[in-house]
Amino acid sequence: MNDCIFCKIIKGEIPSYKIYEDEFVYAFLDIACDSYGHTLVIPKKHCTNVLDVDQDYLVACIKAVQKISKHYVDDCGFEGVNILNASGKCAGQSVFHLHFHIVPRKSSDGMDLWPLKDKYQIDLADVCKKLAL
Ligand code: AMP
Ligand code: ZN
Numbered sequence: 001m002n003d004c005i006f007c008k009i010i011k012g013e014i015p016s017y018k019i020y021e022d023e024f025v026y027a028f029l030d031i032a033c034d035s036y037g038h039t040l041v042i043p044k045k046h047c048t049n050v051l052d053v054d055q056d057y058l059v060a061c062i063k064a065v066q067k068i069s070k071h072y073v074d075d076c077g078f079e080g081v082n083i084l085n086a087s088g089k090c091a092g093q094s095v096f097h098l099h100f101h102i103v104p105r106k107s108s109d110g111m112d113l114w115p116l117k118d119k120y121q122i123d124l125a126d127v128c129k130k131l132a133l
Helices: 005-011 055-075 124-131
Strands: 018-021 025-029 039-043 080-084 100-105
Touching: 005 025, 005 039, 018 055, 025 055, 039 055, 055 080, 055 100
Parallel strands: none
Antiparallel strands: 018 025, 025 039, 039 100, 080 100
């Protein structure tokens, strides 16, 4: 895709801070600087999100997510990670080339990536009846 900023990053037309790369995947630091080490993992073949990605590329992305996450925990002093993905504008996706966010975590970092902890009155049996495959 000519106008896709992540495709441009893969091609080196836009600079990025590379964390990891293999045949299928590129990973780099998120420019947001909203947490230390916030990383994006993207497939080298353009797709919009998890709804249209080729399964081979999806598997490669998830493998890379695990590899990088283990590196952050085993070698870089983090204790865990949050893995985030937005698929669709309604879900908060702002760049329409599939990407997984890795947010390296420490228990002392003070971040709360799950702020909506209210319990709703939801009939789980009814939800299951409507949503189960
Ligand atoms: P999302 O809102 O889930 O689609 O995430 C898109 C992410 O891409 C945001 O966290 C942005 O900070 C990040 N981003 C946008 N442009 C760049 C760029 N040129 N380099 C690195 N990260 C970027
Ligand atoms: Zn793209």
